[in-house]
Amino acid sequence: xxxxxxxxxxxxxxxxxxGLVYAxxxxxxxxxxxxxxxxxxxxxxxxxxxxxxxxxxxxxNTLFLLIGMMVIVGIMKETxxxxxxxxxxxxxxxxxxxxxxxxxSLITAVFSxxxxxxxxxxxxxxxxxxxxxxxxxxxxxxxxSQIIFSNIGGTATLIGDPPNILVGSAVGLSFTDFLFNMGPxxxxxxxxxxxxxxxxxxxxxxTSNRARAHLLRYEPKKSLKNKPLLIKSFIVLGLVMxxxxxxxxxxxxxxxxxxxxxxxxxxxxxxxxxxxxEKNKKAHAAFHEVEWDVIFFFMGLFIVVxxxxxxxxxxxxxxxxxxxxxxxxxxxxxxxxxxxxLFSGFINNIPxxxxxxxxxxxMGDTFGHGEAxxxxxxxxxxxxxxxxxxxxxxxxxxxxxxxxAERANAPIAFVKYMIHALPLTILTIIxxxxxxxxxxxx
Amino acid sequence: xxxxxxxxxxxxxxxAEYTVxxxxxxxxxxxxxxxxxxxxxxxxxxxxxxxxxxxxLLPMAAKMEEGVKDLDFVVGGxxxxxxxxxxxxxxxxxxxxxxxxxxxYLKDDMSILESIRRLYKxxxxxxxxxxxxxxxxxxxxxxxxNHLNEVLKEVEAEEKLNTxx
Numbered sequence: 001x002x003x004x005x006x007x008x009x010x011x012x013x014x015x016x017x018x019g020l021v022y023a024x025x026x027x028x029x030x031x032x033x034x035x036x037x038x039x040x041x042x043x044x045x046x047x048x049x050x051x052x053x054x055x056x057x058x059x060x061n062t063l064f065l066l067i068g069m070m071v072i073v074g075i076m077k078e079t080x081x082x083x084x085x086x087x088x089x090x091x092x093x094x095x096x097x098x099x100x101x102x103x104x105s106l107i108t109a110v111f112s113x114x115x116x117x118x119x120x121x122x123x124x125x126x127x128x129x130x131x132x133x134x135x136x137x138x139x140x141x142x143x144x145s146q147i148i149f150s151n152i153g154g155t156a157t158l159i160g161d162p163p164n165i166l167v168g169s170a171v172g173l174s175f176t177d178f179l180f181n182m183g184p185x186x187x188x189x190x191x192x193x194x195x196x197x198x199x200x201x202x203x204x205x206x207t208s209n210r211a212r213a214h215l216l217r218y219e220p221k222k223s224l225k226n227k228p229l230l231i232k233s234f235i236v237l238g239l240v241m242x243x244x245x246x247x248x249x250x251x252x253x254x255x256x257x258x259x260x261x262x263x264x265x266x267x268x269x270x271x272x273x274x275x276x277x278e279k280n281k282k283a284h285a286a287f288h289e290v291e292w293d294v295i296f297f298f299m300g301l302f303i304v305v306x307x308x309x310x311x312x313x314x315x316x317x318x319x320x321x322x323x324x325x326x327x328x329x330x331x332x333x334x335x336x337x338x339x340x341x342l343f344s345g346f347i348n349n350i351p352x353x354x355x356x357x358x359x360x361x362x363m364g365d366t367f368g369h370g371e372a373x374x375x376x377x378x379x380x381x382x383x384x385x386x387x388x389x390x391x392x393x394x395x396x397x398x399x400x401x402x403x404x405a406e407r408a409n410a411p412i413a414f415v416k417y418m419i420h421a422l423p424l425t426i427l428t429i430i431x432x433x434x435x436x437x438x439x440x441x442x
Numbered sequence: 443x444x445x446x447x448x449x450x451x452x453x454x455x456x457x458a459e460y461t462v463x464x465x466x467x468x469x470x471x472x473x474x475x476x477x478x479x480x481x482x483x484x485x486x487x488x489x490x491x492x493x494x495x496x497x498x499l500l501p502m503a504a505k506m507e508e509g510v511k512d513l514d515f516v517v518g519g520x521x522x523x524x525x526x527x528x529x530x531x532x533x534x535x536x537x538x539x540x541x542x543x544x545x546x547y548l549k550d551d552m553s554i555l556e557s558i559r560r561l562y563k564x565x566x567x568x569x570x571x572x573x574x575x576x577x578x579x580x581x582x583x584x585x586x587x588n589h590l591n592e593v594l595k596e597v598e599a600e601e602k603l604n605t606x607x
Binding site for chain 1: 501502503504506507508509510512514515516517518519522
């Protein structure tokens with residue numbers, strides 16, 4: 001790479017390209033994947049990095065993990081299992097609105113921990129809208145809780161939220177690392193949030209006995225559509241979880257490989273007993289479940305951020321941050337937590353996380369490499385995931401729930417959402433702050 | 443006009459002042475599935491049909507895009523659906539009809555084969571309008587086939603004439 005391109009320092013060009021990506025994302029004038037790819041092409045064409053370096057910059061482990069899980073969930077949702085669980089839960093609380101708010105929130109939190117947050121809300125929110133409609137309840141508190149709990153639940157595991165996948169893959173943190181470090185604090189947060197939701201919304205909810213009786217007549221078993229496929233899906237999901245834990249920790253198989261292998265196995269099992277045209281049709285449909293725009297958005301970002309890294313600007317920023325925090329490890333951790341939550345509250349947290357990963361890696365020169373940096377990674381993960389709750393556009397799951405609310409003629413107002421969600425977000429960040437401080441920084 | 447000969451002769455129409463109940467009575471009386479709503483000036487407004495009413499009986503969660511795809515587990519839903527019909531009865535037909543998409547119209551200069559394709563794809567009957575949306579009539583599967591039978595007779599007569607020559 002040359003230091004000057006057309007007489008302009010390469011760092012400025014790299015920054016301008018990244019700035020363009022952010023500007024377009026904030027202005028919401030172009031598809032995010034398209035601008036990321038345009039920016040990546042510009043980075044290569046301006047010579048900030050060559051083709052080989054660009055391909056090398058793409059974290060295929062992250063992409064394989066995303067693709068694999070999208071295929072598995074895409075096949076699994078056809079079995080109706082998610083609807084089944086939601087209806088069984090509604091009957092379990094005897095269709096009591098107060099209990100329903102709690103149990104639907106918990107289901108979303110648990111699903112979000114193991115599935116992508118957007119996928120989770122796409123599976124659960126339609127049934128939430130149906131249940132509130134049947135009980136003649138306003139859907140707002142339920143939809144608000146869906147957003148908050150999906151973002152909190154997603155923080156708990158390696159595969160729960162893209163920032164975790166990115167950090168885990170870049171740093172080599174495993175599924176069990178996430179579960180043991182993030183699990184306890186997330187469980188604690190969920191308990192507190194359930195209390196908050198019950199006090200502010202749950203205990204005020206009421207419905208008629210007639211509406212409840214109607215809901216209690218539901219037959220959840222009827223929503224299970226393809227039992228053989230359900231069994232196959234559970235077997236594959238079990239194997240994938242074993243791969244994430246045992247396979248990763250003892251056999252050193254990367255999570256991306258496990259997820260793609262799981263997807264391939266499930267597609268194979270799903271095709272058994274069918275003729276080739278039908279097998280092809282099924283595989284085609286399964287690959288169709290992959291959100292390719294998300295995958296290409298990631299690809300473009302990896303390249304753009306690598307071009308920034310090549311110019312040396314990211315290590316400069318890392319150095320500046322440690323200067324501001326006076327080389328104090330605790331202060332740096334807190335700055336990362338609050339800055340990443342603030343940032344994630346307003347724009348998509350993925351470009352931020354992709355950019356900050358090499359910055360934190362560069363801080364290794366000051367604080368030591370490898371495990372010594374883990375507290376900073378946990379600060380980033382908690383900030384980036386939980387911060388997404390702050391506004392209606394803070395995370396993709398929020399946007400998806402808002403879109404469902406609109407379709408159900410019960411739109412969520414941006415300001416109203418923020419009035420409720422911002423204090424809740426700050427509360428979770430304070431809890432995260434205390435936890436991080438007590439567990440890692442003293 | 444290529445599709446003029448395939449139109450239903452003298453179709454029943456209603457105006458925008460009809461209530462759902464009145465329109466349903468008319469539909470039952472004449473044993474039809476849908477009826478065009480036409481302004482007194484002759485401008486086509488939309489189709490009122492049993493199909494659009496079915497849509498109103500479903501819960502919102504099942505109608506919306508990417509919504510609940512299966513309602514088999516909802517047992518005993520008939521009374522609430524029946525009550526919805528009661529609620530709809532006194533509404534104006536305009537409140538119930540869905541926007542007629544452009545591909546649901548047939549234009550007066552459309553070919554017979556395109557009309558058949560649209561009938562096959564979007565159901566029967568379909569309204570035929572001018573560019574200015576003036577209502578010209580309805581075309582149905584049956585009126586279309588009747589027209590083709592007439593054409594067949596003409597073709598056969600011509601063939602007969604040719605062999606005699």
